[in-house]
Amino acid sequence: MKLWTKAVLTVAALSLAACTDPGGFGNDDDFGAGNGSDLGSSADPSSIAYFQEAVGDRVLFLVDQSTLSEQGRLVVLAQANWLMQNADYVAVIEGHADEQGTREYNLALGARRASAVQELLVSQGVASNRIRTVSYGKERPIEICSEESCYAQNRRAVTVLTANLSG
Amino acid sequence: MRLFATLVIGILTVGQFAQPVVAQGQPLRIEITDGVIEPMPYAVPDFVAETPGSNQVSKDISRVIAADLNGTGLFREIPAKAHISSITNFGSPVQFADWKAVNAQALITGGVSVSGNQLEVKFRVYDVFAGTELGSGLRFKGTTDGWRRMAHKVADAVYARITGEGGYFDSRVVYVAETGPKNNRKKRLAVMDYDGANLQYLTDSSSIVLAPRFSPTGDRVLYTSYETGFPQVYVLDVGSVRRKVLSNESGTMSFAPRFSPDGKSVVMSVTEGGNTDLYKMDIASGKRQRLTSTPSIETAPSYSPDGSKIVFESDRSGTQQLYVMSAGGGEATRISFGKGRYGTPVWSPRGDLIAFTKQNKGRFHIGVMRTDGSEERLLTASFLDEGPTWSPNGRVIMFTRETRGAGGAASLYSVDVSGRNLKPVKINGGGSDPAWSPLQ
Structure with missing residues (x-):
């Protein structure tokens, strides 16, 4: 039918447009490397690469929990320490959930996890206006199997740094 | 269109x-x-x-x-x-x-x-x-x-x-079209006839989009987008495909929107400082009214067809359960008491039933119960079923089914409210979060 042909053509045109679209937020999201900030060398203690590798940019959570583990707490304390010494960076804390849960609940759960990290950072003296939080719920898993080994990695809060250009 | x-x-x-x-x-x-x-x-x-x-x-x-x-x-x-x-x-x-x-x-x-x-x-x-x-x-x-x-x-x-009952064939479905692997999934809004014909994309896939919902007249769609980098609720005109952000306060997230039956306001979740509560927003004025104030998660609200009540999910008891409150907020009555966790409640267009997602012993189900929580019946069971939406006549439920494992993909299914006639909905590629329009 004529109508169908038209619909198919429209779809094709849109797909083409999507392919050439330079893309907005999320298109090249590699889950924690920051947007457009130079990672630098991990040998440089004030680099994002150092933060990710030596300090640790993420903490993991138990099923349906948003309380920091003792290990998680130590990582966030180290993050706070680093952020206090490297005032040129701002951070977005991304909260995530595994796939065992409904979409809306997982968004809210990811927000709790991100907030748990934010609160500890602020309590250690990091200025609250340097930290924002966002939840991706179950939308951005890093591990894709449907086993606890993957779920454990996906239940995370990642501190994503950006060089503060305005500062 | x-x-x-x-x-x-x-x-x-x-x-x-x-x-x-x-x-x-x-x-x-x-x-x-x-x-x-x-x-x-x-x-x-x-x-x-x-x-x-x-x-x-x-x-x-x-x-x-x-x-x-x-x-x-x-x-x-x-x-x-x-x-x-x-x-x-x-x-x-x-x-x-x-x-x-x-x-x-x-x-x-x-x-x-x-x-x-x-x-x-x-x-x-x-x-x-x-x-x-x-x-x-x-x-x-x-x-x-x-x-x-x-x-x-x-x-x-x-x-x-x-x-002797109303039909549902002259209706449309808005959903999230999905492509790509689990760890790099692209999502965009799409609308189609209920049978999959006349597919039209409403957004591109540059930002994550979630859970679209039709207005009571089918001319507008509410949805959540990460366009700004943070999830916020948008309203989109289906004819012109023009959209505007409804709630964009710095430092907050908003999601899980649904129209009131008169189409004039929206009930949704707003997260501030890690805590998620329900708010009602007047679309014309942007005025916001807080409906819940608890440290627990309150989300997935849905109005009764007469607009007098809201069913929603909350973990105030320690696990996700379903509650009904007056549309103006206040005391809420818990209605789910079975084993497991209950979420995403949706009031049927006839007003007699509430469809929901249930998680129990590692399985997901779509089910229905009466509005007081009695006569619970599970209609489906799988690795991951969620997000029911009612056909305009309240006879059929469409939902998302996601398969297990590294190659897991989401697709749309429908099932009769009796539990019979479970089948996939024909769509082009993957899809999730369907929402059925009213009869046109």
């Missing part, structure tokens, strides 16, 4: 041929509530092409009607090759004996004429065994572009006459 703004419905003038006699014996009727096991056999011979050039569209219309009726699981078509009689003139008397002989209990006949871009479809439904017409003939007029909608209108009328 309104394909069909000019639809005209007229009742055919009776008197072209013999007046129907009063039905004898059992009337032709499917009592859905009785638990139909055996689908009703019927015939829908190709509609008669009454003008040159209407041959193909006549056949196509008959096929869409058959697909609608067969898809319900309540009807079984007697295929054309089994017919021993044919309908070559819409006005001629029906040879009931020929249709009885092939065991067609119902017969649908029609005529189609095309003039320029104008299309006219008329039809009649017969109770073959009683030898009578069921209801009066109807005539639909519109443009040729809208031929599928006219076919759905005919099927809705047939469904309504035989079941």
